[in-house]
Every structure is written in C-alpha cells, then in structure tokens.
Amino acid sequence: MAEFSIIDTYFNRQTSASVDLGVGDDSALLTPPPQQQLVICAxxxxxxxxxxxxxxxxxxxxxxxxxxxxxxx
Incomplete structure (x- = not known):
C-alpha cells in the first residue's frame, strides 16, 4: 500500500469542525480557538x-x- 493510500485509509477522518485541512503531506491545519489556526507537522x-x-x-x-x-x- 502506498503512503497516501495509508493516510487516506487510516488518518483522513475529518470528524471535527476544528480540522481545516487534514493529514496530507506530513502536516495538518487546525483551528483550536476562534480566529486562530494551528499547523502541526512532523x-x-x-x-x-x-x-x-x-x-x-x-x-x-x-x-x-x-x-x-x-x-x-
């Protein structure tokens, strides 16, 4: 299984309104408090x-x- 297939299968579950851009290329974009965004990458x-x-x-x-x-x- 390719990297992006694994990501789609196991990690692309946008069940929260605070997820603006889900896991893609090693990062995600979240909105924890109003009017702010948080980028997470590893x-x-x-x-x-x-x-x-x-x-x-x-x-x-x-x-x-x-x-x-x-x-x-």
Whole structure:
C-alpha cells in the first residue's frame, strides 16, 4: 500500500469542525480557538539514512527545521 493510500485509509477522518485541512503531506491545519489556526507537522529524520552518523547536532537541527517548514509551505 502506498503512503497516501495509508493516510487516506487510516488518518483522513475529518470528524471535527476544528480540522481545516487534514493529514496530507506530513502536516495538518487546525483551528483550536476562534480566529486562530494551528499547523502541526512532523517529519522523521533517521541517522545514517537522512544524514551521516557523524553530522554536527546543529546541522541536524537545521535540517529538521528546514524539512518541516518545507512541509508547511
């Protein structure tokens, strides 16, 4: 089963009025209180796969922020 088929099958259940945009490409858009929105995203980075094991922690943090901001955009 492909990634987006799994998402559609198990995670695309918009049962709440506070969900403006459901799970899609690693993020969702919610409206918790009136007139505000909340974006949630999470993208996993695996040592040895997404970056070399000896990578500086600062560089790993930078990449993590960049990958997740890309998902929000």
């Amino acid at each position: 993208d996993t980075l695996v040592a040895g796969r997404h970056f070399p094991l000896e990578t500086d922690p600062h560089a790993i943090g930078w990449k993590s922020v960049a990958v997740n901001l890309s998902d929000i955009a």
